[in-house]
Amino acid sequence: MAAVAALVAALGVVAAVVSAQTASGTVYLSFDDGPSRYTPRILAILDQYGVHATFFELGEHVAADPGLTRQVYAQGDSVQNHTWSHPDLRHVTAGVFATQVRSTDAVIRAQTGYTPLCLRPPYEAVDAGVYARAESLGKQIRLWTVDPQDWARPGTSAIEHRVLGKVKPGSIILLHDGGGNRSQTVAALPDILSTLQARGYAFATMWC
Ligand SMILES: [Zn+2]
Numbered sequence: 001m002a003a004v005a006a007l008v009a010a011l012g013v014v015a016a017v018v019s020a021q022t023a024s025g026t027v028y029l030s031f032d033d034g035p036s037r038y039t040p041r042i043l044a045i046l047d048q049y050g051v052h053a054t055f056f057e058l059g060e061h062v063a064a065d066p067g068l069t070r071q072v073y074a075q076g077d078s079v080q081n082h083t084w085s086h087p088d089l090r091h092v093t094a095g096v097f098a099t100q101v102r103s104t105d106a107v108i109r110a111q112t113g114y115t116p117l118c119l120r121p122p123y124e125a126v127d128a129g130v131y132a133r134a135e136s137l138g139k140q141i142r143l144w145t146v147d148p149q150d151w152a153r154p155g156t157s158a159i160e161h162r163v164l165g166k167v168k169p170g171s172i173i174l175l176h177d178g179g180g181n182r183s184q185t186v187a188a189l190p191d192i193l194s195t196l197q198a199r200g201y202a203f204a205t206m207w208c
Pocket of ligand 1: 082122123
């Protein structure tokens with residue numbers, strides 16, 4: 001019977017390893033609408049868990065507090081373009097589109113030395129025209145696949161459950177470090193990170 005018990009135990013170990021391998025994969029954590037006064041708290045949590053993320057920043061917020069953008073970039077996170085003032089890009093002229101993108105490039109470049117190659121249109125508002133204009137400016141559009149609607153402040157546990165219930169290998173998770181009170185997002189982040197790491201996920205950044 002001892003041999004049987006040992007075999008069962010060994011099979012259990014094998015099953016656990018296979019299960020971990022099945023669940024493992026890469027996810028992309030992204031933060032929109034910053035930088036803001038919540039950004040340093042998010043950076044501290046990311047640093048604590050050894051995780052890097054992609055920050056889609058608004059040019060007007062970078063201009064208001066450029067040191068925050070330097071801090072994000074210096075920590076090894078990716079800083080990308082979310083327009084200057086968050087318009088619906090389907091409904092602006094070609095000139096406004098270009099100004100929204102290029103002015104944001106300029107303030108990010110001034111802090112990082114890097115010109116963003118990814119563009120995340122506000123409100124997930126894209127059509128063929130938005131894709132064509134983005135391409136003409138050398139940008140690739142990057143949206144998301146997991147949206148817990150944290151901006152609506154549904155509660156810390158709701159944010160956690162919505163992320164953890166939908167995430168799978170390759171997921172791009174949308175959270176917000178700016179645009180309002182982000183204390184629920186900050187509070188949800190440690191459990192999200194520790195749970196995803198326990199599931200075997202690695203975190204990658206987007207540079208396009
Ligand atoms: Zn946004």
